[in-house]
Amino acid sequence: MIFNFGSINIDYTYRVPYFVRPGETLESGDYNIGLGGKGVNQSLAIARAKGMVSHWGRVSSIDAWVTSELESAGVGVKDIELTPEPSGHAIIQIDALGENAILLFSGANHGFTQEKMKALIAQTAPGDTILIQNECNGLDQLIPLAVSHGCKVIFNPAPMTSKVSSLPLDQCELLFFNRTEAAALLEMPVESSAADLLRRCKESLGDVEVVLTLGSEGAWYQRSSETLFQAALKVKAIDTTAAGDTFVGYFLASRQAGLEPSQCLQRATAAAALAVQKHGAASSIPMAEEVDRLMCQQEAL
Numbered sequence: 001m002i003f004n005f006g007s008i009n010i011d012y013t014y015r016v017p018y019f020v021r022p023g024e025t026l027e028s029g030d031y032n033i034g035l036g037g038k039g040v041n042q043s044l045a046i047a048r049a050k051g052m053v054s055h056w057g058r059v060s061s062i063d064a065w066v067t068s069e070l071e072s073a074g075v076g077v078k079d080i081e082l083t084p085e086p087s088g089h090a091i092i093q094i095d096a097l098g099e100n101a102i103l104l105f106s107g108a109n110h111g112f113t114q115e116k117m118k119a120l121i122a123q124t125a126p127g128d129t130i131l132i133q134n135e136c137n138g139l140d141q142l143i144p145l146a147v148s149h150g151c152k153v154i155f156n157p158a159p160m161t162s163k164v165s166s167l168p169l170d171q172c173e174l175l176f177f178n179r180t181e182a183a184a185l186l187e188m189p190v191e192s193s194a195a196d197l198l199r200r201c202k203e204s205l206g207d208v209e210v211v212l213t214l215g216s217e218g219a220w221y222q223r224s225s226e227t228l229f230q231a232a233l234k235v236k237a238i239d240t241t242a243a244g245d246t247f248v249g250y251f252l253a254s255r256q257a258g259l260e261p262s263q264c265l266q267r268a269t270a271a272a273a274l275a276v277q278k279h280g281a282a283s284s285i286p287m288a289e290e291v292d293r294l295m296c297q298q299e300a301l
């Protein structure tokens with residue numbers, strides 16, 4: 001079981017010709033309201049990949065439908081708290097190239113108390129896996145608590161903020177970064193090569209496993225002296241929202257099923273390629289059968 005301490009957002013997505021500029025009023029001809037949040041997207045991706053996941057989160061009681069939707073997708077929901085505060089939400093612009101720009105309101109995602117975090121960790125057993133992104137509060141308390149309880153911490157520091165560098169990252173088992181996140185954390189230029197970013201990761205984080213995702217280029221995996229690369233599939237992206245979350249969820253479900261890192265990379269890459277061809281966040285995450293079909297087609301090429 002993966003315990004995912006993760007955000008729950010309501011996403012308001014607007015398609016625009018380009019991202020709105022300072023002082024400008026820009027009209028969008030198309031919008032959609034859907035389920036999102038890096039936490040929820042990753043829980044759904046794990047469940048759709050046939051992994052076992054329980055979500056730890058907070059959402060407004062007005063949005064209680066979220067728990068039913070997660071439960072029917074196979075995500076454990078007993079530790080989702082319904083709150084009087086408003087839900088987290090995101091205003092997402094999707095431009096003509098399918099890229100996104102996201103404005104985030106944390107809402108209930110930032111209401112975790114120390115007592116609540118202790119109670120969540122108390123129900124785990126040593127060796128359990130805890131997945132974390134950077135959209136909930138209290139990570140400076142949760143990560144040390146989880147580590148001292150003997151849990152394996154998997155961290156996707158997205159979105160990257162200045163507080164991430166003060167977290168005990170070297171105590172995590174596995175980190176997922178994209179290029180921007182890795183460069184910010186390692187204080188390197190964003191144009192740095194993957195090789196340089198990975199070398200610096202090893203210097204500052206020792207033997208922590210790292211997955212570096214590079215969007216349409218592909219993804220790297222590094223563990224001690226082992227380094228693997230998986231090229232991305234060539235597809236036409238219409239909406240990249242949640243592609244990274246899909247990648248993380250599929251990678252982790254595959255790892256939970258005992259696949260080798262190279263196979264986890266392959267499956268996660270195929271899932272992300274499908275996600276970018278659909279609109280939305282949670283709604284764009286493919287089912288395992290679609291991913292398996294695409295992988296068979298790729299093998300046949």
Ligand SMILES: OC[C@H]1O[C@H](O)[C@H](O)[C@@H]1O
Nearest residue numbers: 009036037038090242281
């Ligand atoms: O990674 C995509 C997610 O980022 C923001 O958290 C949005 O809610 C969106 O669903």
